[in-house]
Amino acid sequence: MSYSSSRFAPYSIVLLACLTAAGCSASASNNGFFGKTDPPRQNVLRYVSGSEPESIDPQIPNGQNEARICLALYEGLAEYDPKTSQPIPALAEHWDVNKDWSEVTFYLRHDGRFSNGDPITARDFAYTIRRGLTPALAASYASMAYPIKYAQAFNEGGVFVFDPGSKTYLLERDFEKPSEAATGSNSSAPSTESQPLSSQPIESVADEYPANAQLGADSAFHHLMHAPVRVVLPAKEKDRNAALEANPRLKAATAGKQFIPVTAGDVGVEAVDDYTLRLVLVKPAPYFISMMPHQFFRALHQKTIEKFGSAWTDAANIVTSGPFTLESWKHYDRLIARRDPKYWDAANVRLDKIVFLMLADNTTMLNLYKAGDLEATYNHTVPAAWLDTIGSLKDFMDAPEAAIDFYNFNTTTGPTKDVRVRKALNMSIDKKALADWRHVQPLTAMTPLGIFPGYPQPKGDPFDPDRAKRLLAEAGYTDATGNFDAKKLAATDIEVLTNPDGSNISYAEFMQAQWKQNLGVTISIRVMEAKTFFKAQKSLEYKGVSRTGWGADYMDPYTFLSLFYTASGNNGTGWWDPKYVELLDKANRTIDRQQRYALLAQAEQILLDAQPVLPIVIGTTRLLKKPYVKGMYPNPATLIPWKWVYIERDPAKWDYGMPDMK
């Protein structure tokens, strides 16, 4: 309710005052940089990773603070491009996708090595993916792998339905609801008997690929994976019965059948030979490759994990796959990563060490940076209030981010149930003014502008207070003469719900002022502690408007558009439209990139027409980097692939301003 709930508001204001003063005096005398610009004597980069990592097991945590470290320690099939964040070959030299996007084959490089010298093979990646999906591991980002066939079934602890009589499994297509079957399936006569392959369960993972065997491109498993999708039900009897109640036909069919648990071996991952990895997808996912650099898919060493259990990440035990390996980790203090001489491309890794400092307080970070104790800070570390001082300096890096800020509308109750009210509230915000004030780019759509080249992003409604008033009048908020009457829109019906972190409250106050100025409507702000807020938002326990944002999980517009694929999950608006989902599915079945983008844009237009959200601004990186740090770019994912970063000692080659991002 009150602003005093903000964590350390009082002291940050004082800090701000002190440091702005300090910043002014120093920057004037320091060639336009913020603080010292003496390179460290050794090739050691000091960086901040954020708050203490939950774990440096790349499959456990889900924050950027861990990702920053995991990118140094582990390598995946693909890596982020340092400038564009698009996937580029890493441990996979190249990859093929079949025509209907049901299968992706990765061809691994032959010289990939773990930090203990063991070769990195397709088998290791198969292990990594299966392990990440194991229910007992409870990996937060396991859902990243759900496009892989039976990955979700295995991770959620599902069962197949097996008919001991005919030795076959029940298939999903036989029990689809009519409406879905019409759009989804184009196959002919459904028959369980004609699918002998689907009745052959894989006994164990070891059977699939015997050690040292050279298998051909084809295998029984391969056939099995392309057989029709089996019915998957929850393993827990209570949940299963609930699922069966909803589908009487399926319930009848399961009578007398066996329930066989989905195992790791059922997941559509296959090591065809030592250096060929084949993944079978449950439905087309052209964005799948852009997920591959994600830490969840980075190579792990099976023997180490099996030997040490959860202690495998201790410095004494750990085996890593990236350009750097773990030297030491002093919890809540610092983690030191050291160049791994066994890394396949070690000759091109120029930093000897990276010191990741565990701190998340922006002021402390900027103090350290200024005093020359840090080479760079991560994204969003320069508060908007400091931009007047720091924004013009040569070591300030600002570029668009694959992240957006927007407000949710509660489309289920209250005035915002009416699309005209939602549109009016959106149109009455001068986003350009907001963006200029915060030094960011305004946003009218659901995807960030300029991040996905070639994507024909639709434009949302422009700033138009008069039309907003007309829309509100149409919605019934009128006086006796039929004109819009702001008093009719009761102040208690709509409020902006937000958590106090970052600049959220300043944004909310700006919006509040805009609605007051442009519509005469009074809308109050309600501040809630973060975790309380997330819960209220996701269960639609808010009146009218709630603040939110989204950072891309992978570099594809779908990461933003898929928020509204379901009515639940991260969709905090209650809005859901089958036409929208249908277009998204259609887009993902489309192989041609431009056609696919066009379909995604159509879907985005439907979303903008329904206006369940109020787009505000695009995120910007806003970080500091010393001029002598090269190979580090403020990319859209704001994750730094460390192997290309180095310290340049010749001032003639330093970055005096933003490095070239092309």
Place this chain on the structure above:
Amino acid sequence: MLRFIIRRIIVIVPMLFIVISLTWALVRLAPGTFYSGEKKLAPGVEKNLREKYGLDQPWYVQYGKVLRNIARFDFGNSLKYEGQSVNQILLRGLPVSAALGLSAYLLALLVGLTTGTLSALKQNSWIDYASMSLSMLGISVPNFILGPLLVLLFSLTLFWFPPALWDGFPSRSLVLPAITLSAIYIAYIARLTRSGMLEVMRSDYIRTARAKGLSETQVVIRHALRGGLLPVVSFSGPALAFLITGTVVVEKVFALPGLGNYFINACFNRDEPLIIGIVAFISIAVLVFNLLVDIAYGFIDPRIRYT
């Protein structure tokens, strides 16, 4: 004396039980969980997490587990930090907090007692006025302001001390946090010492001591200080407990890996075992130090007898 101590120790157990139960209930009542965030997890992933950490069990089972763990001084594993036990985390944070707290405490005693005694002896002199004004400032200026001011002066202008981070004990990184932390305690101790001394200096036994012909130094050190320090002792016992078990703001401002920093993050993270572990630890420390203060009273003030 022994009976007194035993009785006090027995009281610690139910007190601890109440503190733990209240903490547990409050953590449970707070909305959100350790895994909830801006991005909602897939339902299957959430189910796996709840099963992994036993959150799918009924509340009394979970509460029973908490109590059982505490009875064995094993607070279980952190929910947030994979594979790290709360005991490990406590043992890691305690030395940092203790080093900082003890340094600040000794500094506070040294400076506070000296200025307090001087002020009392030279009452209404310029020394008295100067030190009492300064201590008023020390009480009024909160450490989240003092800390950044010191950083601004000594780290970013003079470059004498690092602005943050921990380099072990002893090191230069300790100086600014210790000064920041001790300021308010210096101020309190100075004022308490002054008023205590003033009162004692007027009492009959001091007049007797003087009448015996003792020198002024001996009067002050052997007789006056013992009586004059009583209020300081009752203040500084619990103060020490709080100082060495972690100080949230100073550790946050200087990014020190102490218990206070762990505690504040545990609360934001809803890391229940860690919250309970730290609360239990601080409670025990405060209760024990209070007991020590009561015992110390007996030694300092001959008028106090325990029955």
